[in-house]
Amino acid sequence: MPLAGERRRRSRPPARWIGWAAAAAGVAVVAFLVGRAGSEVVIATPTPLPSAAPLSIRFGTALDTVTGEAIQLTDRFRAGDRFAYSVRLAAPPGGDSILVEIIRLEGEAETVAQRPSRQGIVATSPLIAYQVQATDLLKAWGAGDYAMRMYLSGTTAPFAMGRFTLVETPVAS
Numbered sequence: 001m002p003l004a005g006e007r008r009r010r011s012r013p014p015a016r017w018i019g020w021a022a023a024a025a026g027v028a029v030v031a032f033l034v035g036r037a038g039s040e041v042v043i044a045t046p047t048p049l050p051s052a053a054p055l056s057i058r059f060g061t062a063l064d065t066v067t068g069e070a071i072q073l074t075d076r077f078r079a080g081d082r083f084a085y086s087v088r089l090a091a092p093p094g095g096d097s098i099l100v101e102i103i104r105l106e107g108e109a110e111t112v113a114q115r116p117s118r119q120g121i122v123a124t125s126p127l128i129a130y131q132v133q134a135t136d137l138l139k140a141w142g143a144g145d146y147a148m149r150m151y152l153s154g155t156t157a158p159f160a161m162g163r164f165t166l167v168e169t170p171v172a173s
Helices: 004-011 015-039 134-141
Strands: 058-063 070-073 076-078 082-088 097-106 109-120 127-133 144-152 160-167
Touching (some): 058 160, 082 134, 082 160, 109 144, 134 160
Antiparallel strands (some): 058 070, 058 082, 082 127, 097 144
């Protein structure tokens, strides 16, 4: 037969379990109330921001020896002219090359004159600048109106755009 002291322990629940049950119930009540307090708040979904407009490419007949940017600005080039262009980014692009695409513009029609081609740049500089002879461009693409588009590697939207015209120089007779 059990002793009287043993019987008492079995007849009442241990105090330790009551404390744990009360703590769990308190956590559940707090979680419920916190969850309910925010359930009536309507959170607006963010509206996608439009992508930034492409930067403008500056065209000229030389690159400034101090700033490196295109100077003697023009958008018309003849055989014998130097064809220079530049674009200044807000921050260095981080990569050592960009893609340059040339599109021939004929009324509403656009024809690829040069597929996106890799051009080396200085990865730590926010300035992208280059110059060639317009004679070489006339030989490659012919006279006409063109658009230049620049892309960062791995992107489909140009970060810079500009338009220029190559003009045939009449041959003296």
